[in-house]
Amino acid sequence: MEETTQKPRKPSEIFPMTQPRPGDSNRIAREYLDSLLIEPRYLDAVVPSTALTLYGETFATPVMTAALSHLEWIRPNGMVELARGAALAGAVYWAGFGDEAELESIVATGARTVVVLKPYADEDVAMRRIAHAKSCGVLGIGMDVDHSFNQRGQLGEVKGVAMGAKSAADIRRYVAAAGDVPFLLKGTLSLQDAFKGLEAGVRGIVLSHHHGIQDYAVPPLLVLPEIAKAVAGRIPVFLDGCLMTGIDAFKALALGATAVSFGRSLMDSLAEGGAEGVAEKIVSVTEVLASCMGRTASPDLAHIDPTVIRRL
Secondary structure (H helix, E strand, O other): OOOOOOOOOOHHHHOOOOOOOOOOHHHHHHHHHHHEEEOOOOOOOOOOOOOEEEOOEEEOOOEEEOOEOOOOOOOOOHHHHHHHHHHHHOOOEEEOOOOHHHHHHHHHOOOOEEEEEOOEOOHHHHHHHHHHHHHHOOOEEEEEHHHOEOOOOOEOEEOOEEEOOOOHHHHHHHHHHHOOOOEEEEEEOOHHHHHHHHHHOOOOEEEOOOOOOOOOOOOHHHHHHHHHHHHOOOOOEEEEOOOOOHHHHHHHHHOOOOEEEEOHHHHHHHHHHHHHHHHHHHHHHHHHHHHHHHOOOOOOHHHOOHHHEEEO
């Protein structure tokens, strides 16, 4: 009898973007995204530029990867393949939880990388990882401050590594340890944390609900305008969370984001096409973004009028 094998399921089939349950922050964020409409403006429009200038370097697109981790189940050497895809597309790559050897392999692809560290309870570990990231020549170093607690209200663990709650004083020490390399705060969803980060000297904040780590979390796009206004261009403001299309990217950029990160919406491309598939997806998303910019008379990323966004 001829053997048959079951076709592997796509990541999107295993982890759908939204779940039909009360309080799910992914569903809430997605519904908020879909409630935002775009006002076309055609007169005096020009062919737009999607070039992003960040920390003194220029990239082809403001569409970045999210800080994903543990992608071997999708594709062998998945983190490195994702990095190669970002490099091919001229995009910034964000690296999530992994060991030092993996980061070295990621940086070796040529991808300009922001590595996001966990809030390690052991300060020696945190300082060692910051020093190692600097030695690799990364573009930036961030920390997932929203990953301190587990679902029981206790300090958590990631892959057996103890996490700790972080204070503004802790962040100030990490900023000093990073030196000339920008240190960023990831998991910001409030003016309070944004101001504390600024006072601590961070050089970027990421508005993110960490794929629904907190039920009923405010959608990143909802708080983006007030945080962007308060930051007033002093540091970049990045955003991730349920972004799927170039139209989603446009909405975030119009409301004040410097650049945006795509995570789970890149997984199928990684699974099916490796680095080339990821690059094609980022380019495709950027093309739709450019279309929105052209149809709203937005010549470049710095000149997207937020009033083109209307609430349904």
